[in-house]
Amino acid sequence: MSTNTLAASDIISSPVFAVSPRDIVAHAPNLMVRHKISRVLVMDEGKLPGKLTKKDIGYRLHHQGAVWRRRFSDQNRVAEYDMRDPVSATPLISPLVIARIFITKKIGSVPVIxxxxxxxxxxxxxxxKSALVTGLRGTIQDVTEDAVTAVALMQCEQVNNLVVVEHNALAGILKSDDIIKEVAK
Incomplete structure (x- = not known):
């Protein structure tokens, strides 16, 4: 498939796991661990009022003060932790547009509605993993000498960052975000 005709529907992950805003927040990380995911959607009677990520939970726990206080109470609800009104996409939107949304909104996912x-x-x-990135040929200026190798290595090793060494010296760190930014240009 040509990257010109690639759509969100070609690269979406499903099923999507969801929690209710009224659920005890401890349910969300348990769901994330069980399904090896890092985010869940917050669904309320078929509507999408929010999204909850591991980062959202970690940030909130970190700001609860002393380490001994950093745990979920049976009183904490998902609605206290989630990101409200998440940016979403349609099935026909281009992955290139989605990459630009990731960069401009500083987010790592969009629900497809x-x-x-x-x-x-x-x-x-x-x-x-999409053809938009894996279909790259040649180099990405100022990011890496061999983008194809970098993407393949990141996928194989299941990592988001690569240490770049040039002439036996640290040259920098290549992040998946860097590749997405270059593709989105």
């Missing part, structure tokens, strides 16, 4: 129904989610990982 078709006629008011959540049909999937596109994450940075999905974008990195």
């Amino acid at each position: 078709d006629n008011g129904i959540v049909v999937g989610i596109v994450t940075k990982e999905d974008l990195m």
Whole structure:
């Protein structure tokens, strides 16, 4: 498939796991661990009022003060932790547009909604595995000498960062975000 005709529906992850805003927040990380995911959607009677990520939870716990206080209480609800009104996409939107959304909004995923129904989610990982990125040929100026090798290595090792060494000296760190930024230009 040509990257010109690639759409969000070609790269979405599904099924999407969801929690209710009324659920005890401890349910969300348990769901994330069980399904090896880093985010869940917050669904309320078929509507999408929010999204909850591991980072959201970690940030909130970190700001609770002393280490001994950093745990979930049976009183904490998902609605206290989630990101409200998440940016979403349609199934026909281009992954290139999604990459630009990731950069401008500083987010790592967008739910994909078709006629008011959540049909999937596109994450940075999905974008990195897509033909938009894996179809790169040649080099990406100022990012890496061999983007194809970098993307393949990141996927193989399941990492988001690579240490770049040139002439036996540290040259920098290449992040999946860097590749996405270059592709989105």
